[in-house]
Amino acid sequence: MHVHVDELLHDDHTPRASAAALWSLLEQLGPDEIEARQAATELDILTMGITFTVYSDGENIDRAWPFDVVPRIIDGDEWTQVEAGLAQRLRAVNMFIDDIYNEQRIVADGVFPAELLEDSVNFRPECVGAKPKFGVWAHISGSDLVRDDDGTFYVLEDNLRVPSGVSYVIENRAVTKRAFPELFGQNRIRPVDTYTDELNKLLTSLAPDGVDDPTLAVLTPGIFNSAYFEHSFLAQRMGAELVEGSDLVVGDDDCVYMHTVEGRERVHVIYRRIDDLFIDPDAFRPDSLLGAAGLMRAWKAGNVGIANAPGAGVADDKCVYAWMPDIIRYYLDEEPKIANVPTYRCMYEDEREYVLAHLDELVTKPANESGGYGITIGSRATEDELTACAEAILADPRNWVAQPIINLSTVPTLIDGELQPRHVDLRPFILTGASSYVTAGGLTRVALQEGSLIVNSSQGGGSKDTWIVDTGGRPPSARSSQSQSQSQSQSQSQSSNGGEA
Numbered sequence: 001m002h003v004h005v006d007e008l009l010h011d012d013h014t015p016r017a018s019a020a021a022l023w024s025l026l027e028q029l030g031p032d033e034i035e036a037r038q039a040a041t042e043l044d045i046l047t048m049g050i051t052f053t054v055y056s057d058g059e060n061i062d063r064a065w066p067f068d069v070v071p072r073i074i075d076g077d078e079w080t081q082v083e084a085g086l087a088q089r090l091r092a093v094n095m096f097i098d099d100i101y102n103e104q105r106i107v108a109d110g111v112f113p114a115e116l117l118e119d120s121v122n123f124r125p126e127c128v129g130a131k132p133k134f135g136v137w138a139h140i141s142g143s144d145l146v147r148d149d150d151g152t153f154y155v156l157e158d159n160l161r162v163p164s165g166v167s168y169v170i171e172n173r174a175v176t177k178r179a180f181p182e183l184f185g186q187n188r189i190r191p192v193d194t195y196t197d198e199l200n201k202l203l204t205s206l207a208p209d210g211v212d213d214p215t216l217a218v219l220t221p222g223i224f225n226s227a228y229f230e231h232s233f234l235a236q237r238m239g240a241e242l243v244e245g246s247d248l249v250v251g252d253d254d255c256v257y258m259h260t261v262e263g264r265e266r267v268h269v270i271y272r273r274i275d276d277l278f279i280d281p282d283a284f285r286p287d288s289l290l291g292a293a294g295l296m297r298a299w300k301a302g303n304v305g306i307a308n309a310p311g312a313g314v315a316d317d318k319c320v321y322a323w324m325p326d327i328i329r330y331y332l333d334e335e336p337k338i339a340n341v342p343t344y345r346c347m348y349e350d351e352r353e354y355v356l357a358h359l360d361e362l363v364t365k366p367a368n369e370s371g372g373y374g375i376t377i378g379s380r381a382t383e384d385e386l387t388a389c390a391e392a393i394l395a396d397p398r399n400w401v402a403q404p405i406i407n408l409s410t411v412p413t414l415i416d417g418e419l420q421p422r423h424v425d426l427r428p429f430i431l432t433g434a435s436s437y438v439t440a441g442g443l444t445r446v447a448l449q450e451g452s453l454i455v456n457s458s459q460g461g462g463s464k465d466t467w468i469v470d471t472g473g474r475p476p477s478a479r480s481s482q483s484q485s486q487s488q489s490q491s492q493s494q495s496s497n498g499g500e501a
Helices: 017-048 076-100 114-118 168-180 183-187 196-207 227-240 294-301 324-332 350-359 383-395
Strands: 051-053 062-063 067-075 141-149 153-159 216-219 241-243 248-250 256-260 263-267 268-274 305-307 362-366 400-404 411-416 418-427 429-433 437-439 443-446 463-469
Touching: 017 067, 017 153, 017 168, 017 183, 017 411, 017 418, 051 400, 067 076, 067 168, 067 411, 076 141, 076 153, 076 324, 076 429, 076 463, 153 324, 168 183, 168 196, 168 227, 168 437, 168 443, 183 411, 196 216, 196 227, 196 268, 196 305, 196 324, 196 429, 241 400, 241 437, 248 294, 294 305, 350 383, 411 463
Parallel strands: 067 463, 216 241, 216 268, 268 305
Antiparallel strands: 051 062, 141 153, 141 418, 141 429, 248 256, 256 263, 362 400, 411 418, 418 443, 429 437, 443 463
């Protein structure tokens, strides 16, 4: 039997200090009233049009956002440490990306292998020599966190291209406030709805020099994209334009304009929600209809800010992730404040042999897939699935990593009228520019099937509101940040991501 940490309850089913008020209320309400409040939140979600799309349906029909009314609670003191660790990680990530596209000191110094870069599918030669503002490439990122069975937070992976989900963080809070209004008066719960203001400030700061009141635009692939709800949500909240590629044109002056009923209007900053390869058919895929021809030329000329910067995805690679502890030490001369999940890199023979001999004990995942696709959880795979996984690894070792199966923490979740433990992960969002901002908590994703470790919404997972509660007490003891020896690394991903992650 696996042992896991429940984030709201001790082993004797008494509530942890930060969850005492919530648990007391749930006991007073009883199952029928909790179900009634769950039903009210689901009606809210339908009424507000909070949706997501699952491509595997083959129909691209929006679904109501799956939500569980019982929130997850994290102590404020503990979260303050996590915040510092995430900000540290993104400082190092951005220094790494900037170095990779310029001097490549980390390669010359033998800390990062040149062959990993040469085989990277996300390295963009078109970005070599570019110097984005503040030296920042990954302006908006989402790092997935998990707790293991002793309560320690680990970074499971970094999403640096077009991470999605922050709109659901804000909407989850809105419906939870209506479900449990009495608790928001009793607890010091950190707000999440300042995110869009912070995002607006960040994007504004990326405007070309001398532009004080820039026009911001969110560039979306369109209504059939799984994250279209989020694209429109963010544009509306920021007062930005929501545009598609066909709305934009790059002029002979290398500036970006959008078509309006009153003529062309200059766009100064673009928050692009499409992958690099589609943003500019002149620079990347010539068949792309999603971007605008000449966008890279305008960006390189400094006439438009783009977030995230083209090429930022070079660090959004599960193989690069395995080097993050070394990257942090190299650029910051600091120890990582949050440990990586140990990771075996199949590109190295000794680690590959270990992985192939222990497939049934590991989670294997491709380096650049997203949405939980391509993952094999060894303990739950059939012999045929393990054989197929081994063949895939041998065919392209560079593209595979493996991690031990972590017994994720749980949070009580309303299932068939009862509160039952379900595994969760967490995606905080980090904004990086001249300064950094970390959401208070983030998107908690929950595996709704009993015992399942798959939390992705595209794989049938749900979500919860995440409360960072300031209790004034001391943070729980935490194992010191793991100094990850690359040759000993392993772990797992129940929640992979990539493009619109």
